[in-house]
Amino acid sequence: METSKRPGGRSARVRDAVRQATLAELAERGYQGLTVENVAERSGVHKTTVYRRWGGVEGLVSDALELAGDEPWPIPDTGSVEGDLRGVVQLVRSGFADPELGPVSTAFVAAAVQDAAAARALHGFFAARHEQSAVVVRRAVARGELPDVVDPSEVIRVAVAPVYYRLFVAHEPVTERDADRAADAALAAARAGVL
Amino acid sequence: METSKRPGGRSARVRDAVRQATLAELAERGYQGLTVENVAERSGVHKTTVYRRWGGVEGLVSDALELAGDEPWPIPDTGSVEGDLRGVVQLVRSGFADPELGPVSTAFVAAAVQDAAAARALHGFFAARHEQSAVVVRRAVARGELPDVVDPSEVIRVAVAPVYYRLFVAHEPVTERDADRAADAALAAARAGVL
Known part of the structure; x- marks a missing residue:
């Protein structure tokens, strides 16, 4: 029934x-x-x-959104934190550029700025994504590439934020180079002990 | 008439x-x-x-939005790039937290994710803001605090992006410390020659 x-x-x-x-x-x-x-x-x-x-x-x-959160999120494992972090940010960039996935992801962001229930759901989605992606930072700490005082989720936030900022706030294009630069900036900050 | x-x-x-x-x-x-x-x-x-x-x-x-873009944007001048950049990011944070200004600014961001004309207007608004704010980076280069290869607008983007990301994408609170950390991260990246 x-x-x-x-x-x-x-x-x-x-x-x-x-x-x-x-x-x-x-x-x-x-x-x-x-x-x-x-x-x-x-x-x-x-x-x-x-x-x-x-x-x-x-x-x-x-x-x-819950269904989307269950979709596999292929965390890169390139052997270096620079490659992994760039990989995470490129995943975000290419996801929004994808003709099928992009409009759905964009719709989720748009829904959340208009509706409190969607905002709560998106908050949960990103909390999970930060945690999943943070593994690339934890591996880097384990390999001695980053200081162990680093906040893994914050490194991820700072790495991906410029891509979202360009897409949904400043409404600017996002090139592959922009995405790499955002990842490199987060890495430099993490290495400097700021994150 | x-x-x-x-x-x-x-x-x-x-x-x-x-x-x-x-x-x-x-x-x-x-x-x-x-x-x-x-x-x-x-x-x-x-x-x-x-x-x-x-x-x-x-x-x-x-x-x-054009009227809002004409509002004075009090670029900080603290004597150091660290203070200036933190000042810029705190302006963004406190603007959204302001009971009068916050809802209007939020409405502009929400309008732009829903409407192409509003997105174009917001794009222009942020291009102007990036350019205005970039003066703190140019002063830092002139004082020898940052390498002269730095992209001033990109330093501003990377500094403010985590605040917008928390507010409008991940739907997380933004503390003063979060804002300072975002500014410090952009500065570390600029010092490392990444931006």
Whole structure:
């Protein structure tokens, strides 16, 4: 039955269909174009079910973001902290430049500046990403490349921040060189004992 | 007459009233709550005039942003690049924390992620701010505190980016210490010749 909580049961299939439809709608229309009606139609799940279980577009975005957070995030392992950190920042840059992934990621950022529930969900998403990415800093400390007083999550924040700043605040293009330079700047600060 | 372009004439007074009303509405209701009707009512300018001259909310935001860009931006002059750069980043942090200025600035960022015209206006605003703020880096180069190969605008971007990243992407609080650390990180990178 529809409200079953069995893993892999109808409830899980409904949830997956709705989350996939939400991501597809975000990719096509952005957050402003997201409606319960369109998600219902695309997923084949009845509109009243979507309203009952997700509440509205904010709930759809939060749930889809959870799915996005489960996506593999291929932490680079190049053997040097410089290569790893550049790799992390390039992942961010190329993700937003990707014709499929970019619009969805952009829609999440846009949703969060407009809606408190989406902001909380995005906060959780980034907390997890910082923690996952911090492994490149921890490996560097273990190899003796960085002082062990460094704050791994802060190195990640400072490394990726200029990419997001260009994209969503100053509305400037982001080149590969810009991304490398942001990673190198965070690394220089970490080496100097500032982070 | 209303369409007069005389400086200080009725046209200029109408424009000023509408821009002030737009800023006040943005402070109270944010970008999502901005309507031509409310701006017209608050400014005492007829709705049809607002539609004719500004087109809609996007035009109102772009024009108000131009007014905001003319506001004095008190570039710090503390005698050292460390103090100056920390001062610039603290200005950004305290601006968003300000109960009057904060909601307006936040509304501009939110408008720009939703609307291409607002994004272009914000791009221009930040290009001007980067250039204004870059004077602290140029002074540091002149004093021999930084290598003269440094890119002044890039030092500013890297210094302020973590504050914006916390506020509008990761949705994390920003402490005074976070702001100082962001400034110090940009400075360390500039000293290392990375920026």
